[in-house]
Amino acid sequence: MTSNPTKKKNKKSFNIDAPLHVSGKTQYLDDMPELAGTLFAKACYAKVAHGYIKDIDTTAALALPGVVKIISHFDIPGENEIGGIIQDEPLLAEVEVHFIGMPILIVLAKDEITAHKAVDLIQVDIQEKEIITDPIVAFEKNELLSQPLHFQSGNTADAFEKCKYVYEGKAESGGQEHVYLEPQGAYAIPNGDGSLKIYSSTQGPTAVQRTVAKVLGVSMNQVEVDVNRIGGGFGGKEDQASAWASIVAVGSYLTKKPVKYILERGEDLQMTGKRHPYKNTYKIGLDAEYKIQAFEADFYQNGGAATDLSPAVLQRTLFHATNSYFVPNVNTHAYSCRTNLPPNTAFRGFGGPQGMFVMETAIHHAARALGVSPTVIQEKNLLFEGAEFCYGQIAKECEAQNTWKEAARKYDLARMQKEVDDYNLKNSYSKKGLAIMPICFGISFTNTQMNNARALVHVYQDGSVGISTGAVEMGQGVSSKMIQVAALCFGIDTEQVKLETTNTTRVANTSPTAASATADLNGKALQDACDQIQKRFYELARQTWSLSEDAAIQLTQNSIVAGDNKMSWNEIVSLAFQKRINLSAKGHYSTPIIHFDTKTSKGHPFAYHVYGTAITTCTVDCIRGNYEFDAVKIVHDFGSSMNRAVDLGQIEGGLAQGIGWMTMEELIYNEKGQLKSGNLANYKIPDIYSVPKEVEIHYLDTKGADLAILKSKAVGEPPLMYGIGAYFSIFNAILAFNPKAKLPYEAPMTVEKVLMGLYQ
Ligand code: MTE
Ligand code: LUZ
Ligand code: MOS
Secondary structure, eight states, X not given: OOOOOOOOTTOOOOXXXXXXXXXXXOOOGXXXXXXXXXXXXXXXXXXXXXXEEXXXXXXXXXXXXXXXXXXXXXXXXXXXXXXXXXXXXXXXXXXXXXXXXXXXXXXXXXXXXXXXHHHHHOEEEEEEOOOOOOHHHHHHTTOBSSOOEEEEESOHHHHHHHOSEEEEEEEEEOOBOOOOSXXXXXXXEEOSSSOEEEEEOOSOHHHHHHHHHHHHTOOGGGEEEEESOOSOOTTTTTSTTHHHHHHHHHHHHHHSSOEEEEOOHHHHHHHSOOBOOEEEEEEEEEOTTOOEEEEEEEEEEXXXXXXXXXXXXXHHHHHTTTTTBOOSEEEEEEEEEEXXXXXXXXXXXXXXXXHHHHHHHHHHHHHHHHTSOHHHHHHHTBOOTTOBOTTSXXXXXXXXXXXXXXXXXXXXXXXXXXXXXXXXXXXXXXXXXXXXXXXXXXXXXXXXXXXXEEEEEEEXXXXXXXXXXXXXXXXXXXXXXXXXXXXXXXXXXGGGEXXXXXXXXXXXXXXXXXXXXXXXXHHHHHHHHHHHHXXXXXXXXXXXXXXXXXXXXXXXXXXXXXXXXXXXXXXXXXXXXXXXXXXXXXXXXXXXXXXXXXXXXXXXXXXXXXXXXXXXXXEEETTTOOEEEEEEEEEEOXXXXXOHHXXXXXXXXXXXXXXXXXXXXXXXXXXXXXBSSOSTTTSOOOOTTTSOSEEEXXXXXXXXXXXXXXXXXXXXXXXXXXXXXXXXXXXXXXXXXXXXXXXXXXXXXXXXXXXXXXXX
């Protein structure tokens, strides 16, 4: 993959972790030295997707030398409950099992291999019950995990009456496995007084702390959670890290020993939830000018066997159901359906991509029927400044049209389309396709309450600085951004700032590192803390130099400066220390402006939106059904990027992950609820050969949003949705070969589906 970012000077591009990563020195959870006496936990999980537990025999497992204890739900000191939003998820199965991979017992052994062998010796007899894997079947049986959701604006019934063109259809998108490089895991260390320290690979240290406290039946101040960094999360560790932390916590609580559990890849694939697959119906109405006048959709989300974050994911689907288009009349319903799959969970985009796929399908369907290019309909309906979203927020600093226009101009869209058309005229068994994917993604947790953060700053007497925030580094570069924020506030070099681990004792009650809002929320809390110390230094300088109240003072270039007066950073720090001035501060931030009324589904839920446009071209081998992506050319709304290298990496990674979801990653469950693509040999993720041959990313020059940290907009999730363009580019190549293709709108577009489309 090559990238050609537009270079701009004066923007710092540094990544504090990069040297460690490339030299193999990075410490993850499993790299921590183990304490003597550490026990290893392993779950014995259900092999049947739904049933009664008739009998359990642990005799052989317990007889194995090295096995210390086998824990069942009876041994849990507090509540056997780990559900985050709704309390419907036991940590260990009691009477019934609800999905393959549901933990039933925990083996504690002196080493991992013994734990593994012991688990294999446990006999669990389960009487199978009816298994549901399809969300529509669950819906028909009224098996819902939460209340249905409904968004509405205008009046779709009236609007459809007046539409010249109306189309209805179905669209389906598949699940997606997170495949974070570091599997889930946790390590609990008892302090001797009943309290515990837990090292966890989690995006949500506070969620882990809260859940462990509940499972142990102790208060939260007895549980300290510490996260150094994690080897990727992608949403999979937003809520689902709590199970493993609770397991090691229970083990440690009962044995008074350190207990560790790092999942093997196979266990992780079987036991943890994934992106929600969706089945949907839609109805779209256009007027004679191809303006979309009305849109209706019903979304059936495959939630799995417990609620987890499903209702929140479902709501974001509705927020993004019209993508970056203005639609005056909208009526959408969404259902979270209970099935016998592992509870599905957060995954980059959090339901947004699933919503946007349906809108893009509806437009593609209409365009096919009308015999025009989808780009014609897309372009005519892009959001504009002042347009109202169906949930009541007004589009401000709207870059939907700007990113589109800039992409068309910069990459010469007309020429690109002509090259595709010319190629298709010349080649019979190889066809190219082009698709444009505009994106619009709302930044903020949709649950307004969660949009807050804190930070702790210590300036040490030697001038070095230590900072702690609630942000978890998971490869997205938030550590580097936090260091930049502190260095900028103090006018010192980034080398002088040390970022500490994310720890619930230093920074409490944190929201998870999620919703792409981590740098904004924690960065602004950090600014608050640094500003407090900065003010104390300014006051000290004023006194020292007998300056007036309004004298301009600055912390810059490792100095404090006021006119001709100047002291080095180290001098002002040691002077402040001598004068007994507080060199520490705690900062707090909560996003202003945002609000949302869940009863009316109206409000202003997002601090701002992120926009962008991607042009994707591909080549399809019409004999084999194979495809390659020739290029993805993007114009992205970064605001004023504070770290271009990090942000560029997020676009490239998100794009690759989105392409994977839409084209090659296929989660297949059979009717028994067994995951048939349960290893990385048959669950294909993008590799160096399958990513686009060329990726070009252009920065749209804008002022940036005030609610973004240093006006640098959130970048974590939005680019995933550029991957939706990959699906439609292949679809268009198929249509170039077989204009009558009867291909249903079902993602992922695997090679098998391409072949069917080409010849049906
Ligand atoms: N990038 C890397 N390398 N690894 C990850 O796990 N997670 C994504 C995104 N980018 C992820 C990533 C997801 S799901 C989110 S919500 C954001 O990063 C979270 O970080 P941010 O809020 O700092 O953007
Ligand atoms: N998590 C969450 C999220 O709890 N609320 C959200 O709105 C959200 N959005 C994206 C990703 N994770
Ligand atoms: Mo990301 S899905 O918010 O962890």
